[in-house]
Amino acid sequence: MHQIGEVAQSAGLSLRTIRYYDEVGIVVPAGRSAGGYRLYTDQDIERLLLVKDMKPLEFSLDEIREIVTALDAMARGNPVNSKRQARLEQFATAGEERCAALRERLQAAQRVVETLRANSARSATARSR
Amino acid sequence: MHQIGEVAQSAGLSLRTIRYYDEVGIVVPAGRSAGGYRLYTDQDIERLLLVKDMKPLEFSLDEIREIVTALDAMARGNPVNSKRQARLEQFATAGEERCAALRERLQAAQRVVETLRANSARSATARSR
């Protein structure tokens, strides 16, 4: 069982973010100490990391909840009914699309940065001549 | 001179976003019609596209303003003093770092999506046996 500070440190998330994920039910700590301290298991931490990794895909709260819940249900070998499985496939497809969109955005951004770099280099050269 | 709706259409930005960029001074239309309609030049539109491309890098308002202003000053062949040039280099470096960070986030996200896809495929297989 790990306290929130430790978790924040190792997961690379802020305290506020972790508390927020608890508030909205995305990652609820397995337990609390007698004095009310949030206590996270290793599984909880993995779930936090999963959420962190998914963040760039910009799914909604509800979607993230559904996905991570389904994922770690399956990780525990739970049976998956066909409805849940269909949903999962939808999410997989949506995720792939968002990755593709992200790749494009990234490339556009890289081109801008390149011109930024090129221009700053060129203006330096111009001044030195 | 182009009206906001036309600009939104061609740039792939919402009306609200374009008005917001005006509000905060990121992209201010070159003029207004007699009745107050925002009128954008082709240069304004290019500037909007530049901002759009930079968005994934998550610079602050002030930073974006500074960058795009510097960029199109240079595009017009304006002289660049050494202070501005130093700032530009900083932004270029910062931009490169953010691109690198983005690439990593993207890869993490892709791995998650792959497991999502793999799991939905596996559970389908399991049920069909």
Added chain:
DNA sequence: TTCACAATCACGCGGCGTCAAGGTAT
């Protein structure tokens, strides 16, 4: 006149950052 398009409020939301005031304990 009508109709598409535009303008300015103004409120709302997600995802936190950031105090403030106060309990808890490896």
Added chain:
DNA sequence: GATACCTTGACGCCGCGTGATTGTGA
């Protein structure tokens, strides 16, 4: 008893979305 860590509010900010109401005119 001091200190590091934690708690729950509560307000603020950014980047818009979403009406509502009113004005404009390619």
